[in-house]
Amino acid sequence: MPAIVLVGAQWGDEGKGKATDLLGGSVDYVVKFNGGNNAGHTVVIERDGRREKYALHLLPSGILSPNCTPVIGNGVVIDISVLFEELDGLQSRGIDTSRLLVSANAHVIPSYNRTLDKVTERFLGSRRIGTTGRGIGPTYADKMNRTGIRVQDLYDEKILRHKVEAALAFKNQVLAKIYNRRAIDPDEVVGELLRHADRLAPMVADTSLVLAQALDRGETVLFEAGQATLLDVDHGTYPYVTSSNATAGGACTGSGVPPTRVDSVIAILKAYTTRVGEGPFPTELHDEMGAFLRDTGAEYGVTTGRPRRCGWLDVVIGRYATRVNGVTDFVITKLDILTGLETIPVCVAYDVDGVRHDEMPVNQTDFHHATPVYEHLDGWSEDITGCRRFEDLPANARAYVLRVEQLVGARVSAIGVGPGRDEIIERFPLRPHGAQHTE
């Protein structure tokens, strides 16, 4: 029965939170499968006649839908105090968070990895990645290095202490001898983690089993990615990436639900491109057009507040996202931000040292040298925020969507025309067939 994966097609902040929230009312589970509180997903909903904004970092956006069970899968890295802060924040606004399930196999972010993330970036100077400083990279590195701390370790103090001491025996040397920082006391770290154990205990579950049983019962599961295709550690613009698999395959490894159960893959594509942090970005605009997109689109990070780098839509990236994620449906977001432009450039290929590339260059050096080849589409001036059917859009806006659809190679099923829950055009149903659940 339906398992749907929802991913970002570009470098993040495409509007995954809004799209997940849109589907939240018709699915039974929403699962976060990668990343941690480096993500920032904004959802704007009407409650009691007022427009309310929610910024979610660690929790899946499904938490805002009353009948949907939110799940944090094994592929996520958890900063437990941030998790509790987020839960408290939602509870104080009247949101029921009691159904949250957390995988016993998810890794936790100990405070020493936040410290290491920040000091490493400072040490790298001009070679820095521009991370969010939340300890994400060092925690995934520990996981792969088999020195990580898992949620289940909080319930065996002896093992927890052993693991923290072993990790710090090495990390304290690095902190003191390379970064000239004070050593961290293992007792402090153990105490901090144990303080959270009791409150977390009722949420801890074998989430792979829970999801398998739900799918067997015919219920619907939505996987919500953090980050995006080009931030994926394997398929992104390495090393300027995050440290997890944000592409569709990550939904399986990050949840314990096998690929044979996935029915569709929805990719969120912003009508232009943004990026936070360092790394190559062929269509980036350093002029007043970049400033226009940033100001009109309110492109400032939800997690760090950093201004996002802005540029035109790049369909070489869109096509790449279709291929590596197996996209069945695209949601184009923020089409409203392009209103008022006479022509809209769309990058359809790259020129790399005189050679045309229609696909992502396999070598990162070539990608760094890529100059966009633009196709110029006609713009529109009418306000589109009130459009709710595809036919309501001005002809040039429709033509823009249809041309992008042709170029990315998968159908555009929905179009965002504003941040609100209802500010969307559903061209084809995104809700899976067979979904039984309604709010």
Ligand code: GDP
């Ligand atoms: P995410 O990380 O992919 O969930 O995206 P973010 O929440 O970081 O950034 C997307 C921003 O765009 C948020 O502020 C959303 O409220 C907003 N947004 C999403 N869809 C639309 C849309 O169609 N139009 C406009 N104007 N804003 C949108």
Ligand code: IMO
């Ligand atoms: P959402 O889910 C945009 C970027 C950081 C940095 C790189 C590595 O909101 O789309 P990390 O702290 O993960 O080690 O940083 O990845 N990054 C994001 N950029 N949106 C995100 O999440 C991001 N999460 C991480 O800016 O360049």
Ligand code: MG
């Ligand atoms: Mg975001």
